Amino acid sequence: MTQKTVRNIADIARLAGVSKSTVSRALSDSPLISQETRQRIQAIANQHGFQVSSAARSLSTQRSQTLGFVTHGAHSLPGTPSARADFCEFSMDDLFSLEILGAISTATTARDYDLLLVHVNPRDSKWAAKYLHTGRVDGFILMTSSFKQTHIKSMLEIQAPFIAWGVPGHEESYCSVSGDNVRGGRLATSHLIEKGCKRIGFIGGPSLEKEVQQRYLGYQQALEANGMALDPKLVEHGNFSTTSGGEAVRRLLQQAPDLDAVFVNSDLMAIGAMEALTALGKQIPQDVAVVGYDDVSIAAHGSPPLTTIRQNIPEIGRVLVNNLIQYIENGFVANVTMPVELVERASTQK
Numbered sequence: 043m044t045q046k047t048v049r050n051i052a053d054i055a056r057l058a059g060v061s062k063s064t065v066s067r068a069l070s071d072s073p074l075i076s077q078e079t080r081q082r083i084q085a086i087a088n089q090h091g092f093q094v095s096s097a098a099r100s101l102s103t104q105r106s107q108t109l110g111f112v113t114h115g116a117h118s119l120p121g122t123p124s125a126r127a128d129f130c131e132f133s134m135d136d137l138f139s140l141e142i143l144g145a146i147s148t149a150t151t152a153r154d155y156d157l158l159l160v161h162v163n164p165r166d167s168k169w170a171a172k173y174l175h176t177g178r179v180d181g182f183i184l185m186t187s188s189f190k191q192t193h194i195k196s197m198l199e200i201q202a203p204f205i206a207w208g209v210p211g212h213e214e215s216y217c218s219v220s221g222d223n224v225r226g227g228r229l230a231t232s233h234l235i236e237k238g239c240k241r242i243g244f245i246g247g248p249s250l251e252k253e254v255q256q257r258y259l260g261y262q263q264a265l266e267a268n269g270m271a272l273d274p275k276l277v278e279h280g281n282f283s284t285t286s287g288g289e290a291v292r293r294l295l296q297q298a299p300d301l302d303a304v305f306v307n308s309d310l311m312a313i314g315a316m317e318a319l320t321a322l323g324k325q326i327p328q329d330v331a332v333v334g335y336d337d338v339s340i341a342a343h344g345s346p347p348l349t350t351i352r353q354n355i356p357e358i359g360r361v362l363v364n365n366l367i368q369y370i371e372n373g374f375v376a377n378v379t380m381p382v383e384l385v386e387r388a389s390t391q392k
Contacts, residue, residue: 054090058083109150109366110160110179111143136282137310137338138355139185142207145359146183152360153367167193170202181205181370183362205366207358209252210377217369219361219378223253226351226382227260230305230333233349233384235268237392239303239331243276245290245315247307254279257307257335273298280311287311288318295322302330303390309334309341309350316344316389331390346388353382 055065060083067075068083150157158179162169170193173179181203194216197204205217234242244261246254258277265272275297280286287306291314294301306312312334316326324330326346334341337352361378369375 054083054087057086057090105180105370106156106177107154108156108158108179109146109363110158110173110182111146112160112162112182112184137340138282138308138336141338141355142185142359145356146363147359148356149360149363153363155363155367167196170197170204171200174200174202181366183207183366203366203370205362205369205375207362209256217365217375217377219358219365219380220253221353221358221380222382223256224260224263226335226353227257227262227305228264229260229382229384230257230335230351231261231264232268233386233390234303234305234331234333235264235270237303237327237331237390240270241273241276241298241300241302242270243278243291243294243298243301243304245287245294245304245306245311246277246279247282247311249279254307261305276301280307280314282308282311284310284314284317287314289314291315291318292322303327303332304330305333307335309336309338309348312348312350312389313340313344316346316348320345327388327390327392331392333390337385341385342387344387344389349387349390350385351382352385354380 051062051065051069054069055062058065060079064075064079065083068080069087147157160169160173160179160182170182173182182197182205184204184206185208198216205219207219209220209223210216210218231242242261242265244258246258248254262272276294278290278293280290287308287310290311291304291306294304304315306315312332316332319326319330319332326332332348334348334350335353336355337350338355341348341350358380361380365375365378
């Protein structure tokens with residue numbers, strides 16, 4: 043059979059010796075067939091220049107081939123300003139959020155999906171149903187804990203397909219991808235202890251965030267493992283912004299002037315903390331060593347370059363997208379905990 047005679051899925055099925063449904067699954071990257079069969083069918087299709095159009099695939103699957111990335115404005119969060127300070131929001135000013143969004147965009151393209159930014163009012167409990175019932179998206183990716191806490195129940199009630207970045211609550215059951223936060227907290231604190239630091243501060247994100255609580259647990263575990271007492275004067279919180287990191291380290295120094303190191307729960311807060319330390323005449327790391335979290339792109343270009351706990355952002359994006367698509371197709375996917383690692387740079391090299 044020549045390339046010209048390969049006009050449809052039936053022709054590919056004939057060449058591969060499989061059914062048309064198997065070819066359809068292979069060309070849509072369905073997990074219901076083996077990797078070997080998928081690769082063989084895709085190789086035949088590529089050899090003959092055969093491609094399935096996204097429009098045809100949408101008609102056959104009754105899906106939009108579009109995933110929704112949920113965003114919202116901080117001004118629209120429920121509650122008083124003081125209550126909102128206890129939550130973390132997705133922000134287009136947050137480099138971690140932006141780099142995650144970039145990774146998700148790359149992953150959706152690789153799976154022949156489109157990505158739609160879904161900007162919603164958290165007070166609107168019916169937003170998910172509107173997008174699903176009009177066929178605009180097949181499922182959602184959520185990032186923020188405040189938003190999840192407000193809408194998880196209603197999304198589960200309408201069986202909206204979604205996946206969330208972050209740790210689920212104890213009574214919540216949904217698909218999630220999260221980092222190994224306890225290990226990250228241990229790695230950061232143990233590294234500072236190994237550098238000879240004795241008075242190690244902790245600057246967390248919002249105290250109600252599960253991720254922050256887990257990183258604090260890792261911090262505690264490392265101190266206890268090395269016979270070091272936990273001092274409440276060495277603990278402060280911010281909101282993951284650069285400004286809040288600077289404010290938090292200033293409070294720490296007022297409470298504990300002998301502070302000689304600080305583990306900060308995000309790179310942006312860590313950079314803010316380093317700027318404040320420098321303004322106060324502190325040398326980094328000679329006077330105060332600093333460890334951040336995430337390893338966003340600017341961490342390596344700080345002054346000094348920032349030691350941090352790396353979260354593999356490209357892989358996080360890939361897993362979020364692939365697991366959401368698997369959930370849409372199969373109705374189930376296991377939760378995933380992503381590994382983290384320490385990246386040592388000048389901010390702790392005493």
